[in-house]
Amino acid sequence: MSIFPKTEQRRRRLMLVIVLVFGLSTSLILLSLPGSGGGAGAISFFYSPTDIVAGKAPAKRNIDIGGIVVEGSRKQLDDGVTVQFAVTDMKNNITVRYKGILPDMFEEGKGAVAKGKLDDKGILVANIVLAKHDEKYMPPVVKKALEKQKLNSTLKLKQ
Amino acid sequence: MLAELGTFALIIALCLTIIQAGFPLIGTLRRSYFLDGAGRIAVLVSLGYFLYQSRATTELYTLLIPALLLASTLTVFSLLGTIGKYYQQVKKLSAQAYIIRAVLLIPCLLAILYSIFIVGFTKPLVTTATLILSLTALTNAPRLRRNLFLNGSLTFAVIASALVGFSTSIIPAFVIGRFFSPATFGIMILLLIILAICLLLLVALLVIEICGNLKDIERLKGLSRYSTFLRMPLLIATAIPVLMMIVLIKIVGGYYTTPNIIALTVITILIVVPLLHRQIYGYHFAELTRSAGLGQFVFTLLALGILVTLFVNSDFSVRYVAENSNTALPLLYKVTAVWGAHEGSFLLMTLVLSAWTTAVILFSRNLPALYAARIISIMGLISIGFLLFGLITSNPFTPIYWEQVNFAGEFWEQLKRVLENAKDPSLAAVLNKFEISAESPVSVKFIFGNTGIELFTAFKDYNLSDYYTTFRRFVPEAEGKDLNPLLQDMGQAIHPPLLYVGYVGFSVAFSFSIASLMGGKLDSAWARWSRPWSTIAWAFLTLGIMLGSWWAYYELGWGDWWFWDPVENSSFIPWVVGTALIHSLAVTEKRGSFQSWTVILSIIAFSLSLLGTFLVRSGVLNSVHSFASDPERGVFLLIFLTLIIGGSLILYAFQAPKIKSIGRFSGFSKETFLLVNNIILIAVAATILWGTLYPIISNGIQDRSISVGPPWFNLYFIPLMLLLALLMPLGPMVNWKKHDPKKLLMRVLPYAVASILVGVVFYLTVEKINWLIAICITIATWVTLGSLEILFYRIRRMKTLGRALSSLSASSIGSMVAHIGIAVFIIGAAFAGINSIKKTEKLAPGQSYTVNGIKFEFVSTRFVEGPNYNAYEAKFNIYDKGKVFAVYPQKRFYLKRTQLMTEAGIHWQLNRDLVISMGKPLNTFVKNFYGQAKHELTQARRDHVAKLLKTTSWPITIKYKPFMRLTWLGAIIMAFGGLIATLDKRYRLFSRKKLATMQAPATDAKLKLLDEKK
Structure with a gap:
């Protein structure tokens, strides 16, 4: 069994395919590196509230933040359409502001992910808030962030 | 006393395993196949397993006596066979040996099922043992071919195993059965009778066997005449473990698992038999494969039917029902709740797979028998994976106490x-x-x-x-937890089934390819058979994805019709590869080239479907709608995926050198265009796959969590797709093999000019059309005109539309329609994607708001009650170009799940969609009111709320989406095009006569001989 094609034509075609596949994968890897393509919101990093408090998150760039929505933190601002709530990783809290209607599954005490930019006061101005459709589900990133705080086992999280 | 019987039964099971172990060990002394190793491992594992099992209940020394007894019997039989003067004659007894070998499968199957069900899928060791045992089942039989001196003990083993089944299951069941109703008791008796008959038949087999040894061997050689008669006991004998399992499961309490198990067993036959095909009866067993496949479908259907019944009856003793249904749920949603979560939807997927198998069985009569049997067998292999997965990790019939x-x-x-x-x-x-056991x-x-x-x-x-x-008594809830409100919708009734039909449908193309690879022949006949199947699967997948998008749009309230969510992507990637596949198949069919590529594509398409299943159901992805995760499921699926992909690629590596490409083509030809089409589509699929998996990869490498958003996908997807669309109309126009570029240019130039003009005119005259939309319009016009060009061309020559249409083949009309569907989609996606407006405002009844010149008047709100929810319903009047439309969005509160649900109010026309959705009321009393149980809502409080509602303001989101409907309409047109293409005469009139003149793809000399004999 020979792996190499016998005819010149086939060999050339094989080369072409290899080059294409190789080029494609390289370019994809390069392009998906942060900041290199796609413009705003293309690729965003996930930060836990503790990361943000520690100043690890860049300002004015799209970031993802996730955690548990703090009980009692949700409130409607006076304009009637902006909602404010806090997410926690059981160590630090970050306030999130979102203009619009929150997803139906959004609930205090449950996991949520918000995407947006940090403003000067350290408030995340979200353009998307995600909550799970399935109440048993905890987004892996949120879970991980919580596990980092090593409180997962002691605090009975509503999963 | 009976308890001792149970223990005894376990001991016999152990002895049986020893016997079973003995055969491969002795057998290998004569002929060693490279698979013998697997046999030995299997033996050891199964031994270990049964030792492990027996430890809990018995003392080890009691095992020795029966084991010794059986071992001596074995020795006696062996000696008789070896010393006896009939040895030379017996050696010729091939036909009979076949039967014996098939019978040998029974103890193997029995051991498999036994080990699976006794332990209830909880121990990894058992799963391993099971897999290895199935290997033994496959490898054992052929190895014993010449060791005919063992025949006697073989049959003995079978009888012994049947006895084991009898004693381990029926007797305890008989005892316990008396606690149940008379009907159950009757069934038990019936099972006993059937088992007794099976035993009798096996004894008859033994008699025939011994006669064969002693008497006229030449006569028995032609035993195929009796094969029908003999295969019946075989089938029934195989049914023994199944019946056993019914009883066993019944004892546990999960009555409803039964059909699933039967389907699993039947499918095991389905896979085992054809793989032994060369050694066994050939043609006859190919027939058996068919019946087994149909049986699998019937039983899986029955399983789903039972699950539906459970839901309809609200039987909350079953965990899955308790978690996903509710007594107050409307009947329709009770039925659709069946596939509302992981377990049930996987059962549905399994059913769809067996439905595809059935379709292949029914429509493959004209294929060469061996080829068809192989296809069905490979589909069976996939089904085994599905059924095992369902049974091991996600059985919807698990009774609720099980996990308490x-x-x-x-x-x-x-x-x-x-x-x-x-x-x-x-x-x-x-x-x-009891106390001892009750510790744990x-x-x-x-x-x-x-x-x-x-x-x-x-x-x-x-x-x-x-x-x-x-x-x-341990059922925790009398009402059930209710179905997720998001799924209480018509979309749930149609979207998952359709999507699964498409998803799983690629298994057919996959099986065709693998079967052809096995036969070592990939010719145009294979492509011709495979093509309609792939196209139908593709069409269904198109519809499924479209429905998903539509449903997400109006129900999930993500605010968009496509989100580039990993779960969406995992259905879309197979679609893209499937699109490449149906185009590549065209080349393979018509020109006999690209075979390797087509095979690879069909493998990839199916693998990606499986990968999608894995991603969605394993919980590795950050998606808003993946299923609740379970690592065990992920591991199982990953193993399954590896086996499927690895196995097929290894097979491919071995067989690829045999593939010969016939068609040669020049640089400018239809082949080249289709090649480019494929390269672009693969690039698209790779991009989406990369974007979907990148967060996982990045997480693994850098320990950083990231997300890849829609802008990233759009950046690569849109240009690639527009490039593809640009080339799309050219493909059908260009000739096979060679085409003159100048001629083509002359032919398309007017259409190209016209399209550009259309784009420019729109760009200049309509204010809201930016350059990107203008480009999209140009390309859409170009695709439409270019696709219709073939028709125009013919009309010019044939004068009438009718004649022109009838001169075109259904597949070219289909492709024309599908391409136009793309054009329609492009228009819709461009407008809806770029020119959509979304506004959130605080509004109270009486106020109004204007978006894009359309006035939305908030008329009133009222409190309404649904079967399992309370809701506020708003009335909006929409004033659009002098017309008034009323829409009624709702904010619902599902009482059982205490979950909110926004029912958007949508008014649509072909040129625009208007979506109104409500937030939470900005009044505390109103906000708390509808979350209360119905009996707490007194008339006085209702009146109070009605009064409050007149002044309560709400956050209201209004969306304006131009040409939204065209995206879905485009998808429907595409799917329709696909269905037209499958109506092509050359698939339909694939008669026996034509088949005879055509080369069979997997000609097998033996099979031919068999056919001739017949």
Whole structure:
């Protein structure tokens, strides 16, 4: 069994395919590196509230933040359409502001992910808030962030 | 006494395994195949397993006596066979040996099922043993071919195993059965009778066997005439373990698992038999494969039917039902709730797979028998994976007590109470035994163990309610947790089934390819057979994805029709590869080239479907709608995926050198265009796959969590797709093999100019059309005109549209329609994607708001009650170009799940969609009111709310989406095009006559001989 094609034509075609596949994968890897393509919101990093408090998150760039929505933190601002709530990783809290209607599954005490930019006061101005459709589900990133705080086992999280 | 019988049965099972182990070991002394190793491992593992099992209930030394007895029997038989003067004659007894070998499969199957179900899928060791045992089942039989001196003991083994089945299951069942209703008892008796008949038949087989040894061997050689008769007992004998399982499962309480298990068994035959095909009867067993496949479908259907019945009856003793249904749920949603979560939807997927298998079985009569059998067998292999996955990790029929951790305690308390009241010395004895087991939570093993049986025997005269109702007492909820409100919708009724039909449909193309690879021949006939299947699957997938998008749009309230969510992507990637596949198949069929590529594509398409299943159901992805995760499921799927992909690629590596490309083509030809089409589509698929998996990869490498958003996908997807669309109309126009570029240019130039003009005119005249939309319009016009060009061309020559249409083949009309569908989609996606407006405002009844010149008047709000929810319903009047439309968005509160649900109010026309959705009311009383149980809503409070609603303001989101409907319409047109293409005459009129003149793709000399003999 020979792996190499016998005819010149086939060999050339094989080369072409290899080059294409190789080029494609390289370019994809390069392009998906942060900041290199796609413009705003293309690729965003996930930060836990503790990361943000520690100043690890860049300002004015799209970031993802996730955690548990703090009980009692949700409130409607006076304009009637902006909602404010806090997410926690059981160590630090970050306030999130979102203009619009929150997803139906959004609930205090449950996991949520918000995407947006940090403003000067350290408030995340979200353009998307995600909550799970399935109440048993905890987004892996949120879970991980919580596990980092090593409180997962002691605090009975509503999963 | 009966308890001892149970123990004894376990011992016999162990002995049987020893016997079973003996065969491969002895057999390999004569001929060693490279698979022998697997056999030996299997033996060791199964031995170890049964030792492990017996440890819990018996003392090891008791095993020795029966084991020795059986071993001596084996020796005697072997000696007789070897010393006897018939040896030379027996050697010729091939036909009979075939039967024996097939019979040998039974103990193997039995051991598999036995190990699976006794332990209840909880131990990894068992799963391993099972897999290895199935390997033995496959490898054992051929190896014993020449070792005919073992025949006697072989048959003995079969009988012994049947006896084991008899004693391990029926006898305890018989005892326990008396606690159940007379009907159950009757069934038990019936099972006993059937088993007895099976045993008799096996004894008959033994007699024939011995006769064959002693008498006229030449006559028996032609045993194929009796094969019909002989295969019947074989089939029934295979049914023994199945019947056993029915009983076993029944004891556990999960009545409803039965059809699933039968389907699993049947499918095992389906896979085992054709793989032994060369050695066994060939043609006849190919037929058996078909019947088995149909049987699998029937039983899987029955399983789903039972699940539906459970849902309709709200039987909350089944966990899955309790978690996903509710007594107040409307009937329709009770039915659709069946596939509302992981377990049920996987069962549905399994059913769809067997439906595809059935379709292949029904429509493959004209294929060469061996080829068809292989296809069905490979589909069976996939089905085994699906069924095993369902049974092991996600059985929807699991009774609710099964997973109750506190079960032991409560059950124990209950028993104690009964025992104390009974005050019977014999019961006290049982109590002591029971206590030992009750230290840990009561498990299945306990129930099967001798103590369990003893317990039942002891209790039969007392007033302890039967086992089943005892379990029922542990049902935590009388109402059920209710179905996720998002799924209480018509979309749930149609989207998952359609999507699965498409998803799983690629398994057919996959099976065709693998079967062809096995036969070592990939020619145009293969492509022709495979093509309509792939196209239908593709069309369904198109519809499924479209429905998903539509549903997400109006129900999930993500605010968009496509989100580039990983779950969406995992259905879309197979679609893209599937699109490449149906185009590549065209080249393979018409020109006999690209075979390797097509094979690879069909493997990839199916693998990606499986990968999608894995991603969605394993919980590795950050998606808003993946299923609740379970690592065990992920591992299983990953193994399955590896086996499928690895296996097929290895097969490909071995067989690829045999593939010969016939068609040659020049640089400018239809082949080249289709090649470019494929390259672009693969690039698209790779991009989306990369974007979907990148977060996982990045997380693994850098330990950083990231997300890849829609802008990233759009950046690569849109240009690639527009490039593809640009080339799209050219493909059908260009000739095969060679085409003159200049001629083509002259032919398309007017259309190109016209399209550009259209784009420019729109760009200049309509204010809202930016350059990107203008480009999209140009390309869409170009695709439409270019696709219709073939038709125009013919009309010019043939004068009438009718004649022109009839001169075109259905597949070219289909492709034309599908391409136009793309054009329609492009228009819709461009407008809806770029020119959509979304506004959120605080509004109260009486106020109005204007978006894009359309006035939305908030008229009123009222409180409404649904079957399982309370809601506020708003009325909006929409004033659009002098017309008034009323829409009624709702904000619902589902009481059981305490979950909110926004029902958007949508008014649509072809040129725009208007979506109104409500937030939470900005009044605390109103906000709290609808979350209360219905009986708390007194008339006075209702009146109060009605009054408050007049002034309560709401956050209201209004969306304006131009040409939204065109995206879905485009997808429907595409799917329609696909369906037209499959109506092509050359698929339909694929008659036997034509087949005879055509080369069979997997000609098998042996098979030919068999056919001739017939």
